[in-house]
Amino acid sequence: MSIYLFDIDGNPIAFRRTWDDRYVFAVDGQCLGVQPWKGCDVVDVEGRYLGSVIGDRLVRRNDGHRPECDVAIPDPGLVVPTGTPGRPLDFPYAHAYQDVELHRVG
Numbered sequence: 001m002s003i004y005l006f007d008i009d010g011n012p013i014a015f016r017r018t019w020d021d022r023y024v025f026a027v028d029g030q031c032l033g034v035q036p037w038k039g040c041d042v043v044d045v046e047g048r049y050l051g052s053v054i055g056d057r058l059v060r061r062n063d064g065h066r067p068e069c070d071v072a073i074p075d076p077g078l079v080v081p082t083g084t085p086g087r088p089l090d091f092p093y094a095h096a097y098q099d100v101e102l103h104r105v106g
Contacts, residue, residue: 001083005058007099012085014058014100024050024058026102029078036069043069051100056089059097 002015005024014024014032022035024042033044040052049066051058 002081004056004081004085005053006056006085006088006091008057008059008091008094008097009099010088010091013102015081017079023076023079024053025079025081027081029080031076031079032102034073036071036073037067041067043067043073045073045075047071047073052097054093054097055091057091057097058100060100062096062098 002017003019003021004012004027005014005016007013012027014026016024024032024034026032031045033042033050035042035053040054042050042053042058044050047069049060049068051060
């Protein structure tokens with residue numbers, strides 16, 4: 001079953017195929033980006049900072065930290081999510097993050 005990621009308000013916006021999947025996909029199956037390093041940061045398919053996976057959220061940091069990746073990111077292709085999103089966890093860190101700008105992806 002897919003692991004869904006939510007925005008700050010708890011709306012499903014993305015998913016990973018498994019908990020340890022490095023790739024992050026939009027709910028329509030398009031690849032949004034990848035976690036090229038250990039940690040929580042995700043870069044888009046062009047290597048620019050997209051956001052961070054914090055618990056079950058995909059959000060952008062407010063502190064200006066914007067890591068970039070200059071390594072080519074292989075395209076995993078279109079992926080179909082499985083299952084349905086569950087209830088999002090509480091997110092007490094909303095003050096430190098903002099929603100990911102999904103309209104600029106792709």
